[in-house]
Amino acid sequence: MRTRPLKVALLGCGVVGSEVARIMTTHADDLAARIGAPVELAGVAVRRPSKVREGIPAELITTDATALVKRGDIDVVVEVIGGIEPARTLITTAFEHGASVVSANKALLAQEGQSLYAAAEQHGRDLYYEAAVAGAIPLIRPLRESLAGDKVNRVLGIVNGTTNFILDKMDTSGAGYSEALDEATALGYAEADPTADVEGFDAAAKAAILAGIAFHTRVRLDDVYREGMTEVTAADFASAKRMGCTIKLLAICERAADGGSVTARVHPAMIPLSHPLASVRGAYNAVFVEADAAGQLMFYGPGAGGSPTASAVLGDLVAVCRNRLNEATGPGESAYTQLPVSPMGDVVTRYHISLDVADKPGVLAQVATVFAEHGVSIDTVRQQGKDGEADLVVVTHRAPDAALSGTVEALRKLDTVRGVASIMRVEGE
Known part of the structure; x- marks a missing residue:
């Protein structure tokens, strides 16, 4: 020595x-x-x-x-x-x-x-x-060394313990967002100013790093689409449970099907209870990696502290x-693919949309027409009426996010739609 x-x-x-x-x-x-x-x-x-x-x-x-x-x-x-x-x-x-x-x-x-x-x-x-x-989760080194000979297609993960604790508390106890945040703060999981966590800034920075390593291309923080989780409600969790899902704030990095571009995004999403990430509780983190040869890998553990x-x-x-x-250096930057980062509108995903509508004949037909006009196919519809109003929940098939977003904006303009109560993407299927 x-x-x-x-x-x-x-x-x-x-x-x-x-x-x-x-x-x-x-x-x-x-x-x-x-x-x-x-x-x-x-x-x-x-x-x-x-x-x-x-x-x-x-x-x-x-x-x-x-x-x-x-x-x-x-x-x-x-x-x-x-x-x-x-x-x-x-x-x-x-x-x-x-x-x-x-x-x-x-x-x-x-x-x-x-x-x-x-x-x-x-x-x-x-x-x-x-x-x-x-x-503590070994993630960077496996991506840039262990999987260096493989082709990574998707990285899907819970990379912020504060947000996972809050959403898990809402899921398991029925608590509202503010109540769950207060508990997270009291236990030391949330900062006095939790903005970086709950608005997704922390997760977005991590998504940029993961996407860059996984896809051998340069992805900056500004390239990452970001939505926070402050608007998630107990009603959203109730809807998720009816679908056999839960809600997580996810960092999602994907290579396009044709391999010509990549996307990186952070937002709350419904995922099936059968997905491994659905069982990640408390302040723990987990990242799910999908690669050509290695198949599906999951990394799990404490993500902060x-x-x-x-x-x-x-x-x-x-x-x-x-x-x-040894007078040597380890791996440096690997950005040889130089793939463009596509905007969120190009991402193909599914929506869960909850509408407050008038409870009268023809409303469902009007809503369905709007979806058809934007080229979005409906998977399931659930309607429950009471006292002249109804809660209409629509789950779509996969479609470009721009088409789904345009559909929602058109729905807002219908006289029979009193309001769009909730919009959430559905992932992991």
């Missing part, structure tokens, strides 16, 4: 960073044995140096992250501060000064992955980011340190 330690700079020492530092210290001997050399925590950049950080020597703490990554003797920089800046500049500076990088920064990778990969390649260094998508995320960070750290010892 080499005696000179590999030096690691840690940017950020919050929930994840502090756990990374703890594991590096308590498992130092095991890490050294697995890597082939000792690993030394050489510095920790923080914003509040006065905060007590148990187990981290005070002399390692600094507020000057730039000086830390410029030292020149740092082998690996671990970035867990999040956000776009200063993380982007710090990472590129680390490459320029000879360090490889392990990051958990999904937003940065989804928005600036191309430039970061280019900087890593220019300086002959690694960029690893297993922790950016699904916490200090310890699970730190586990993924440490896995990357071991891999990058091994590469440093």
Whole structure:
């Protein structure tokens, strides 16, 4: 074993960073044995140096992250501060000064992955980011290494634990959205401002990363269609149960049937109870991958939290340190296919539409005519009337999303339609 330690700079020492530092210290001997050399925590950049950080020597703490990554003797920089800046500049500076990088920064990778990969390649260094998508779940490495010889056609997943906890609570207890969110907040699953989670921004960043790796093409955050889940109601769950379904916030990345384009989207959807993702409960994550040769694969586990995320960070750290010892680098960007990203309107899917309509003869015929005019075939219809009004639920066959969206807009204009109570896509069939 080499005696000179590999030096690691840690940017950020919050929930994840502090756990990374703890594991590096308590498992130092095991890490050294697995890597082939000792690993030394050489510095920790923080914003509040006065905060007590148990187990981290005070002399390692600094507020000057730039000086830390410029030292020149740092082998690996671990970035867990999040956000776009200063993380982007710090990472590129680390490459320029000879360090490889392990990051958990999904937003940065989804928005600036191309430039970061280019900087890593220019300086002959690694960029690893297993922790950016699904916490402790091994997902990035299987997609870009284990399945590198296969053709991945679809990635369908629950990649946000907060939203899954909320929807699971609504499903199992009958709670409304606000009530379920309050419980998630009280238990620490939801942030004080849950917007990034419940509006799908977090999942969209992860979808961009997954699509780029799975389809060997560049997919940015702006390419991902996104809908939040704040409008999902108890009535939607009741309708889903009548169909033998439940509701999940899904990240869906697909290759077109002709192989000429890809799509990436995040939105709530009904999925059959028979689908493996339907049984994913609480704050857990799961990703379902469909490939030509491997068939159907599912990755499941805790997708967030200090310890699970730190586990993924440490896995990357071991891999990058091994590469440093061997004077090699791991996989870089694979974007050789250069496939275009199609808009949401081109996606072929199904709709579940709930309408408030007048309960009188001819209404169903009017509604059916609108569907026919837009080239959308109806699968099932359920109508229940009361006191001159009726709840009309229509489930469609598969059709382009643009045609389905146009159908809904035309339905809104009918005099006999009092309102569109709910629109939800149906997936996983």
